[in-house]
Amino acid sequence: MLQLAHVISSTRAEAGMRKLSLGSFSMANSNLVIILYFSFFTFAEAEALHSQLKQQIQDQEKLPFVGVNIGTDVSNLPSASDLVAFLQLQKITHVRIYDANSDILKTLSGTKIRVIISVPNNQLLAIGSSNSTAASWIDRNVVAYYPQTLISGISVGDEVLTTVPSSAPLILPAVESLYNALVASNLHQHIKVSTPHAASIILDPFPPSQAYFNQSLVSVILPLLQFLSRTGSPLTMNLYPYYVFMQNKGVVPLDNALFKPLTPNKEMVDPNTLLHYTNVLDAMVDAAYFSMKNLNITDVAVLVTETGWPAKGDSKEPYATKDNADTYNSNLIRHVFDRTGTPLHPETTSSVFIYELFNEDLRAPPVSEANWGLFYGNTSPAYLLHVSGIGTFLANDTTNQTYCIAMDGFDSKTLQAALDWACGPGRANCSEIQPGETCFQPNNVKNHASYAFDSYYQKEGKAQGTCDFKGLAMITTTDPSHGSCIFPGSKKVSNKTKEVVNSTISSSAGEKLRFKTFNSIKISAIGNILHILLVAYLPTLLVVLL
Structure with a gap:
């Protein structure tokens, strides 16, 4: 349709300029050729863009x-x-x-x-x-x-x-x-x-x-x-x-x-x-x-x-x-x-x-x-899933209570090295596991490492890969707090409103990437459309004015 519009516009422009010299007429024809060339070029770009969008949708459906x-x-x-x-x-x-x-x-x-x-x-x-x-x-x-x-x-x-x-x-x-x-x-x-x-x-x-x-x-x-x-x-x-x-x-x-x-x-x-x-x-x-x-x-x-x-x-x-x-x-x-x-x-x-x-x-x-259901028939949750960090799927995760703790089966020396990293370069808040503080007892490396791991995990927003420590740590939904020792993950769940908001808007890195990619394509599409209009109509306008 754009190409046809260009031809019609050019033809009308030429019809209104019958008294122009042969040189002017040749210039108009040259402009018409340029218009058709660029129209074809930008139409091909649009087709490629359409194919790209279609392919992305198909790829999305395969996920x-x-x-x-x-x-x-x-x-x-x-x-x-x-x-x-x-x-x-x-x-x-x-x-x-x-x-x-x-x-x-x-x-x-x-x-x-x-x-x-x-x-x-x-x-x-x-x-x-x-x-x-x-x-x-x-x-x-x-x-x-x-x-x-x-x-x-x-x-x-x-x-x-x-x-x-x-x-x-x-x-x-x-x-x-x-x-x-x-x-x-x-x-x-x-x-x-x-x-x-x-x-x-x-x-x-x-x-x-x-x-x-x-x-x-x-x-x-x-x-x-x-x-x-x-x-x-x-x-x-x-x-x-x-x-x-x-x-x-x-x-x-x-x-x-x-x-x-x-x-x-x-x-x-x-x-x-x-x-x-x-x-x-x-x-x-x-x-x-x-x-x-x-x-x-x-x-x-x-x-x-x-x-x-x-x-x-x-x-x-x-x-x-x-x-x-x-x-x-x-x-x-x-x-x-x-x-x-x-x-x-x-x-x-x-x-x-x-x-x-x-x-x-x-x-x-x-x-x-x-009792296999995620919800009762009245749509209230049968229990609260812990699915924050993977997008908005099943937005009934209203607690966001996950913790990072040290796994069993590892020697103290290995755990101590991970503990030192968390409290040092990892910048976890380890003040509560110092002598005399509320989480110092029980005084063993595994307990201290669990607290430090959770502090780092919570500080990093529970991002993927922040509860690993070279395979020494694991994510759990069971609160590891004990006595007067409150783990960092439990200190954050008192504000229920905040947690509900977090659970319903959180998104994985993959989703962010896909969103960014889609936005880039939309911006690119708008740019291409403007480019098409500019290239297609500007020469015609110049022909009319000249």
Whole structure:
């Protein structure tokens, strides 16, 4: 349009100057050529800018994320409008629902929240045995809402191979029928189709290098994996370190299940690969990758559709506590946004959906079944996550109480060197651990180092990497204060208002970088537009004036 405008303007300018000499006319033509040249050049620049923005958006969409599952066995479940408003308040950008609830899909329209919808197990027979039924399902539940509602995937059934094995033969036909219906609507590049599996389809999961799919299920799993490979869809797995720990107490340490920092001697080591595992979830994800590799599938990513930790249990579930649930989910969120991948695939970080948003109080026993939620149905938090420093995701972190302490298992000489650095070059406030002061007792290097480490950590604003001290320190949500000794982290939490503000506006270095980059692109875009206008119209204006 700009080029056409230039031609029209130039033509009109020439028409008004018919009495000019041949030399003047030639000059006007020369100007026209220059205008067209620069218009083409700046148009190419604009095209390149558009491609750059488009690529950045695509790259952003590929970044690992943390989403939430939304179950509906809740006695006081919020209305669809209240639910979506709550999701936006909490900065939750990805959700998964267990059906294709029309009210929720309508209300998500126009938001930036991406949703995975589901085909319940009881609909597999109809969809798997009829292409027209699958096409109708896609028309009714996808085409009717997309792209205003950002449907990103379809979960076909849930743990079918282990919960309703008689329906196993229906999985692949249902998945393929739905995919073909998406192709017919030209949506297959935007919406992925898969089916979530229980971790139990994988046998001998540790060490991960020895893991393999249950041989009795391979006749179903292999063609399904080939479909996922062909369509660029993920292998979706429901992975619960909680159950791994409960079933292997005494073998799997609790700290490994909770993502707690470990000394090297406590890390799990795969004897075949010598890969070190600091948490159970990474081992479970890598077990899935090794299992696929055994079937010659190496290009399918793992998406964790369910993971979490219950905050309450009966007498047989003593580890289902709020503290453990807080620790697991907080560390899980940090782990994903750190983008460190797994030992086998450090370049690939699996996205996860936390199970679940709300406590489903209508669930049948055991008690833990009703206590997986981050929130109660009235949207009050079931417990307070400690997720400050990773952006605004889940803005219910209102305490920001994390501390940096010395880890167990290190000799006094090593700790003393770190303590000396913290109190010296690190400029931590170590006055409280001097003789006669409130934190001098107990008088040992580990206690003094913990205080100094926390002082430095708090002074540096809990920035990433400030609680490390060459592997001697760890972050904890448990207040290390004792008696009259108040640690620096506890001295700051009395001002609750300040903490709430900090937790809802804090952002990671990565997010700051992305924000800066996006702003730079916006400024560049404005500059390019001004450049286009200036180059395009100034010569024309000069022609008219001359």
